[in-house]
Amino acid sequence: MTSDAGPSDDARASRPALWDQTYSSKDESQRSWSQDVPAESLFFIDETHVPLDAAIIDVGGGASRLVDKLLARNFSDVTVLDISSKAIDEARRRVGDQRVRWVTADVTKWVPSRTYALWHDRAVFHFLVAREDQAAYVERATSSISLGGYLLLATFSHSGPATCSGLPVQRWSARELTDLFAGGFTLVESALRDHVTPWGAVQPFTWVLMQRRAA
Ligand SMILES: C[S@@+](CC[C@H](N)C(=O)[O-])C[C@H]1O[C@@H](n2cnc3c(N)ncnc32)[C@H](O)[C@@H]1O
Numbered sequence: 001m002t003s004d005a006g007p008s009d010d011a012r013a014s015r016p017a018l019w020d021q022t023y024s025s026k027d028e029s030q031r032s033w034s035q036d037v038p039a040e041s042l043f044f045i046d047e048t049h050v051p052l053d054a055a056i057i058d059v060g061g062g063a064s065r066l067v068d069k070l071l072a073r074n075f076s077d078v079t080v081l082d083i084s085s086k087a088i089d090e091a092r093r094r095v096g097d098q099r100v101r102w103v104t105a106d107v108t109k110w111v112p113s114r115t116y117a118l119w120h121d122r123a124v125f126h127f128l129v130a131r132e133d134q135a136a137y138v139e140r141a142t143s144s145i146s147l148g149g150y151l152l153l154a155t156f157s158h159s160g161p162a163t164c165s166g167l168p169v170q171r172w173s174a175r176e177l178t179d180l181f182a183g184g185f186t187l188v189e190s191a192l193r194d195h196v197t198p199w200g201a202v203q204p205f206t207w208v209l210m211q212r213r214a215a
Helices: 009-013 015-025 039-048 066-072 085-095 131-144 174-180
Strands: 055-059 077-082 100-104 116-122 145-156 185-196 202-212
Touching (some): 009 015, 015 085, 039 116, 039 185, 039 202, 055 066, 066 077, 066 085, 077 085, 116 131, 131 145, 145 185, 174 185, 174 202
Parallel strands (some): 055 116, 077 100, 116 145
Antiparallel strands (some): 145 202
């Protein structure tokens, strides 16, 4: 679903509290998106061959263990951004402060202060169902990924769920995502991959790896 009108200002303002509530009330095993090993993310990150000092941002990273794995591989410039301070606190307690920049922000309002060689988003963009929010996201990804850098995006596919955590999502094909970001990115690779929730439900995802080029 896409909505031109989009959520009201009140609905937008309540997003952080809603996600804080989700992270406070459910432990890792009760969240549908949890993974012990973010295998697909690591597979595609390996495909990019970005160097160990590349600036990497996990947008909507929440309490994901991707950051642990990136640090274990000796990536030295990792940022995790999430709208929920509870999620950031959980990851920060686990990983520590020393080698990660932690940012609590709504990606549609965030003002990036630097550029990134790799932007990773698993299961975040699909919550943006209003065109206005999608446009804000595209603008931020385009302006903050360096030329030649990568955008790795995973959303529910058209055969995936229509909601997550009680929120509507927009489902995407690789073609639709490629078209949306066509102004600044070229598709490198795409794939359909199933995520299996901690309780065994199957959620089909669309993955796209795109590369930033001059418009
Ligand atoms: C389904 S979870 C996925 C978390 C993580 N990417 C993973 O794969 O484990 C969605 C995440 O997006 C975050 N989120 C939702 N809307 C956001 C927004 N507008 N800006 C930043 N983060 C957002 C939520 O707090 C949550 O951590």
